Amino acid sequence: MGKNKGDDFKLPEDYFANFNARLQERIKAEGEDETLSFLPKSDGFKAPDGYFDQLTEQLKQRLAPRETKVINLRTYRKVAYSVAAVAAIFILVFVLKAPSETPIEFSDLANAEIASYFEDTQWDVTTAQLAEIIPVEEVELADLVETDLESENILEYLDENIEDIDEIDLNFETYEE
Amino acid sequence: MQPLIADETLVAQLTRPESREKAFGVLVNTYKERLYWHIRRIVLDHDDTDDVLQNTFIKIYRNIGGFKGDSKLYSWMYRIATNESLTFLKQRSKKSGITDEELKTRMIENLEADVYFEGDDIQLKLQQALATLPEKQKLVFNMKYYHEMKYDEISEVLETSVGALKASYHLAVKKLEAYFKEH
Numbered sequence: 606m607g608k609n610k611g612d613d614f615k616l617p618e619d620y621f622a623n624f625n626a627r628l629q630e631r632i633k634a635e636g637e638d639e640t641l642s643f644l645p646k647s648d649g650f651k652a653p654d655g656y657f658d659q660l661t662e663q664l665k666q667r668l669a670p671r672e673t674k675v676i677n678l679r680t681y682r683k684v685a686y687s688v689a690a691v692a693a694i695f696i697l698v699f700v701l702k703a704p705s706e707t708p709i710e711f712s713d714l715a716n717a718e719i720a721s722y723f724e725d726t727q728w729d730v731t732t733a734q735l736a737e738i739i740p741v742e743e744v745e746l747a748d749l750v751e752t753d754l755e756s757e758n759i760l761e762y763l764d765e766n767i768e769d770i771d772e773i774d775l776n777f778e779t780y781e782e
Numbered sequence: 783m784q785p786l787i788a789d790e791t792l793v794a795q796l797t798r799p800e801s802r803e804k805a806f807g808v809l810v811n812t813y814k815e816r817l818y819w820h821i822r823r824i825v826l827d828h829d830d831t832d833d834v835l836q837n838t839f840i841k842i843y844r845n846i847g848g849f850k851g852d853s854k855l856y857s858w859m860y861r862i863a864t865n866e867s868l869t870f871l872k873q874r875s876k877k878s879g880i881t882d883e884e885l886k887t888r889m890i891e892n893l894e895a896d897v898y899f900e901g902d903d904i905q906l907k908l909q910q911a912l913a914t915l916p917e918k919q920k921l922v923f924n925m926k927y928y929h930e931m932k933y934d935e936i937s938e939v940l941e942t943s944v945g946a947l948k949a950s951y952h953l954a955v956k957k958l959e960a961y962f963k964e965h
Contacts, residue, residue, distance in 0.1 A: 641927070641955060641958075641959070643958075643959060643962045644908060644927070644958070644962075645904045645905050645908055647905070647928075648823070648905060648908060648909075648924075648928050649899055649900045649901035649902070649905035649906075649908075650819070650822050650823070650826075650828075650898065650899060650900075651898050651899070651900055652818065652822075652828065652898065653828065653898060656832075657814055657815055657818070660810065660814050660835075660836075661807055661810045661811055661814070663836070664806075664810055664836060664839050664840070665803065665806070665807070667836065667840065668806075668840065668843060724876060725873070
């Protein structure tokens with residue numbers, strides 16, 4: 606490396622003295638953590654005073670097993686015997702007289718109940734896992750949709766939902782019967 | 783993001799009945815504020831955030847046995863918090879019978895009356911602008927810019943490559959800038 610005597614070129618004063626500081630500044634400015642001048646420094650959210658202090662306790666209370674009230678049964682024993690005796694007679698009468706009811710079946714469930722169960726339940730099943738369960742090869746499109754799809758409907762759908770429909774290799778005529 | 787106590791130690795203590803309660807206290811104290819702000823930026827309202835945060839911690843407590851240690855503890859917790867927040871919003875729009883878009887508008891309208899939002903016009907505009915972004919871009923932007931998380935940390939939480947995150951962040955900034963210019 607040749608030694609530069611500094612005869613030919615001039616440098617601003619303190620150029621090398623503050624070079625590191627300027628370089629650091631530039632790196633910071635171009636780095637990941639740049640601030641965007643058009644945005645507010647804070648997004649304005651705040652938490653109520655003391656909120657975080659009571660949170661831990663509140664959570665522990667929610668997770669603590671609930672104590673159940675203990676009732677001394679001995680004092681109620683005499684009453685309990687007579688109530689049980691009367692109840693037994695009633696049950697006997699009903700069992701003997703009542704016609705046997707048919708067990709509840711799947712078809713007895715209201716559609717709304719089934720729908721809300723599916724809506725409210727979190728399914729830990731990925732699409733891939735679902736695909737493994739359902740034999741896709743054996744399923745025809747007609748099994749999934751109630752009405753027959755016209756090829757026109759399909760094309761209309763593609764036109765509305767795909768940006769470059771021209772790029773799809775569509776042979777429209779083959780879909781027409 | 784440096785935890786005060788090593789993840790392995792905390793997880794081990796959480797799975798042992800005798801040390802469970804104490805360890806859970808440490809876990810909540812260590813992460814409550816970070817998870818609160820993460821959830822708050824998704825659901826916006828304080829009371830809703832409180833609900834989601836408590837459910838998140840309860841889920842963490844009950845499922846700690848299932849934590850395999852494949853990822854870091856904080857990223858596992860952030861992932862639960864993110865899922866809980868997004869599920870909460872989905873359920874809310876379903877119950878109210880409105881679309882996700884209508885819910886977003888409603889959430890911002892409510893924000894104007896929220897006593898725990900010190901927002902002036904520009905901060906309200908920021909929320910309006912953020913509401914126009916796709917969910918993933920909004921998440922990435924908030925986590926990076928206001929939550930000051932590093933790309934590799936976000937990558938672990940959202941299970942997305944750093945490259946894809948940088949692209950999402952870049953797109954989000956461009957869209958926000960355009961929104962601020964137009965409005």
